[in-house]
Amino acid sequence: MSDRSERSLLPNGLRDGLAPEAAHESAVLERLMRHFHSYGYDRIDPPLVEFEENLLDGVGTVMGPHTFRLMDPVSQRMMGVRADITPQVARIAATRLRKQPRPLRLAYAGSVLRVRGTQLRPERQFRQAGCELIGVDSPAADAEVIELAAVALRDVGIARLSVDICLPTLVPTICDMFGLDRTQVFAALDQKDASAVAALGGEAGALLMALLRASGPAKTALEKLAKIELPEPLAIERTRLEAVVARLQKAVPDLALTVDPVEHKGFEYQQGLSFTLFARGVRGELGRGGRYSLAGKGDPATGFTVYLDTILRAAPPPAPERKVFLPTSTPDGEGARLRREGWVAVSALSEAGDDAAEARRVGCTDILRDGRIEPLKN
């Protein structure tokens, strides 16, 4: 079979995880989950498919075009394969866990499936992990989830982590206050097109120009923002931003923090302070999060999702592994003892003329001889 036909074994955007990457992905994921757990986030595990109407409700609305549908022969109702886990967590928080005391801290990890890949993420299946902090609308909550994401990502080896904070409600609020067309304003801002922004003219144009120029490293961005005269609702958001940045600078002093007040792309359901997690020099984002409202009860909530594919591109590769070969002459119980000590121990299944050659052939680095482990020469 040629390499070409091997590639066509799977639909576009789907792949087989092989050794050692699959084990590495799973180890990184469990390490992230241990951090989430250590902050008191309880793991929940929603199913891969559920009724379409629930999956695409509330924060899930934007996932409609990305979601595969299935007919459920039992209920005769349409189900969707999850394209995002956050809407499922929101559903669980608003229903099964509605009586649990707030703040409610939930963590999750799992695979999602999407109808089509994008240019930035051609994968149609990838793993997400994340946390949701529900029931508290305070800068302390915003700061906790950013701190947790940063601490967890750095622990799995993301060296050049950068958190970009934005206020995705700022520009829409300005548009509404001054009667501007959102689409037009977003287009000008997205291209960082200062002349188009300036051309909007008047008080709104000047305000948007000032906000556009106030993006950058947190310290200088906050200084520039502080000098802008902001109408009341925007000033409240700025105060929150200042409080969150101050908390993060105390909790994770060496974290690279930037602020981009006018960023909004991909924050369709966010209703307040949001953020993107990057590794400098690595394509794509590691994750993102921000403030939203639970459907129904309207609990304030914030949280984040990280993407394992990007994390693995940014994290160091797995350390090479040692494996010891156990010839057929190995006494009973030796394998069990070595495995308890943490060794990967591969048992010979038949006599080999040359045990060392056989050990190397099956990928072992060491061999057990007379009760002692000896490294194999290449």
Added chain:
Amino acid sequence: MSDRSERSLLPNGLRDGLAPEAAHESAVLERLMRHFHSYGYDRIDPPLVEFEENLLDGVGTVMGPHTFRLMDPVSQRMMGVRADITPQVARIAATRLRKQPRPLRLAYAGSVLRVRGTQLRPERQFRQAGCELIGVDSPAADAEVIELAAVALRDVGIARLSVDICLPTLVPTICDMFGLDRTQVFAALDQKDASAVAALGGEAGALLMALLRASGPAKTALEKLAKIELPEPLAIERTRLEAVVARLQKAVPDLALTVDPVEHKGFEYQQGLSFTLFARGVRGELGRGGRYSLAGKGDPATGFTVYLDTILRAAPPPAPERKVFLPTSTPDGEGARLRREGWVAVSALSEAGDDAAEARRVGCTDILRDGRIEPLKN
């Protein structure tokens, strides 16, 4: 919202994993995978969906009626959502890993989805984990996978583990040799209906009666089997069975082993020595496995799959967890220190009038006071 409507939140047979069960399931799964890894089984991770024709090829043929289908808008071809992971592992071994040295040891873990639940397993989504040992057709290989399954299951707390070994090709071979109708013979054997088996008459009836009576604990079953005069192909299978049992009795001396030579249900694709893993007193099987052939190249293979839902019913429940509450007065860095020490530490997000009451309200068992952890009284 009533409990009734909560139940109808999800399609039948699908469920939300909540705390503490979801974290427990994942911990048990990772512990199993560590055992698989320690025997040299490399983790692979096939996708949730793939082309229907590959998924339902070879060992996957029997999963056809259980598999949800999706149209892939990219390739315009039909895909299936996996209902079993073993066929995917077989595909990978026969294609991407066809040039890897044999024996090839592969491990996997993941969720599968099925169109309908069964009476024994009403769940339509559940987690599988398993191992495949490819390229070796020897009793040593059969014994290794059974030993590994047993060691791993006992380590996650399955106390009353029992392995039932069967030879699913025995009865079909007899039917073919003596020109008997398989359906009729299976029906009689499945009901353990001795009179119906005896009524088959002649040499075949006597042989089948003897085999039916030879089921039970391995030691006595092997003694009874040894006394039966078996035609050549069946005698070879018996010799293999004796060799595998002897190896297991040495490797895992206290393992409860039974033999049921005429068992065949659910071993549709197995072509030799097979087995079922039970916990005595627990509904459903923990897992199963056996010998098969890889499609295409025809590599001999054996392996097993375990089901996390049954394992969790049979394993001890998770130990109650301690969580320490950090009041807002907690100095910077204390939370990080406690979490490094292994504590689950929940930070207060706002001043509480009574920290201890607040700690209890959010489910903490301990509180940090003046740098010391104090258990909370109830």
